[in-house]
Amino acid sequence: MTQKTPLIALTLGDPGGIGPELVAKLLAEGEATQGCHTVLIGDRWLWQEGQRVAGVNLELPEVESFKEARDHSGPVFLEMDTVSPEQTAYAEANAAGGASVLAVLSRCIEAHKAGEVDGICFAPLNKYAMKLGGLGHEDELHWFVEKLGVTTFFSEFNTLGTLWTSRISSHVPLKDAHTYITEERIVAAATLIHDTLKKAGFDAPRVAVAGFNPHAGEGGTCGREEIDIIAPAVEACVAKGYPIVGPFPADTVFLKARDGELDAVVTMYHDQGQIAIKMLGFDRGVTILGGLPVPVGSPAHGTAFDIAGQGKANLTPTRNAFNLVKAMCLN
Known part of the structure; x- marks a missing residue:
């Protein structure tokens, strides 16, 4: 039986942190996304800003849904309109940025429930911003657990x-x-x-x-x-x-x-x-959210507000996170 090529949702993380830059570097490198379908999901302006900071210029095919991504061999972009440039700033944890993160991750979870997404890799989040933006749980893991209906450990x-x-x-x-x-x-x-x-x-x-x-x-x-x-x-x-x-x-x-x-x-x-x-x-x-029905991973570091927007972020943990989510999907 031929194994289905996994589809992984990739997010940009908190708008005020190093996430967009890291995602741009990861996709420009190209190696990690081989052997899987990759859907980058988020705000267009934030994706463009991440490329600017990383010093890359990528033209990703655009799709209207996760399902369409399986028609493409390389990474694709799925646009969401969750936050404007005026609502957020580098090195700032605020409600708009936190709400943006929650909106994007919610879309990824719904896609998994519909059988469209096999794994999720998210760029660094800021728990304080997420709580300002509506997170009522102690952390993102407990939020995922509720959204996915997990009842086991x-x-x-x-x-x-x-x-x-x-x-x-x-x-x-x-x-x-x-x-x-x-x-x-x-x-x-x-x-x-x-x-x-x-x-x-x-x-x-x-x-x-x-x-x-x-x-x-x-x-x-x-x-x-x-x-x-x-x-x-x-x-x-x-x-x-x-x-x-x-x-x-x-x-x-x-x-x-x-x-x-x-x-x-x-x-x-x-x-x-x-x-x-x-x-x-x-x-x-790398951080893995264990016990969920879908592989979910992220670099273990935070949003690194002290270097956000400067192009200095180390790609290694993000690359490792994506590779591990992909390996778990394949296994």
């Missing part, structure tokens, strides 16, 4: 390609992180990232679970979460047929990951994994 994954991280809690105050540590959530997080790694092309994913307390509780002298919750969760994963290991102290487990002994680490809260993975490779990191 979900998690944001961060990856450097050969190393992935998941977490039990995400964008919540640190004082509340311990309330999310349950056996059910740990089992769900560990098995989800294992299964997602398989979809991303890992034959036999090696997944470890980090502890919560200093030294993984040090036998209960620094806390009992490891004894009472985390270790039983790891045992439950093994009983389900998943080769999950841990818990390991969070300050040493990433040494194993760095040295190639692990493919993924499940962490207990946001910064426990984020600090480590960004130290290991901030200039190539």
Whole structure:
């Protein structure tokens, strides 16, 4: 049976950030979009501004719908009118820019629901702008979950390609992180990232679970979460047929990951994994929204307001994000 060539929706991100420039660089490079159909969707003026900043000039065929993109071998442009140049500015998070992002992503989600889009890659967003523009969730992942009707466990994954991280809690105050540590959530997080790694092309994913307390509780002298919750969760994963290991102290487990002994680490809260993975490779990191029925990815960095509009943005994370979404579609 011949596999269908995937169609990936690509967005320009927040108008005040580096997203339009990155998308222009990606499409000008051309290599990433080979082997798939690519639909760039957004405002015409913003796409033109991104090209100006990137120093490129691309003539993309224009389409009226996602369906039409399958008639083209290369990238195409689908116009939306969501924000005017007068409503936004570089290095500025505002309601108009946030509403624009939400409108474009909503169109991509509806296209996926209609069976027209196989994957979504979005340029950097600004959560504050999105909340000003109408986002009522803690982050874009929870917004996607509601829009797509997801009822099972979900998690944001961060990856450097050969190393992935998941977490039990995400964008919540640190004082509340311990309330999310349950056996059910740990089992769900560990098995989800294992299964997602398989979809991303890992034959036999090696997944470890980090502890919560200093030294993984040090036998209960620094806390009992490891004894009472985390270790039983790891045992439950093994009983389900998943080769999950841990818990390991969070300050040493990433040494194993760095040295190639692990493919993924499940962490207990946001910064426990984020600090480590960004130290290991901030200039190539990718964020994957795990647990959704469609591959969704983005560069792991933000809108970089300090360099927006200057043509300095590093393409590598965006290229990696697009390639990973494409690989997940193909798998």
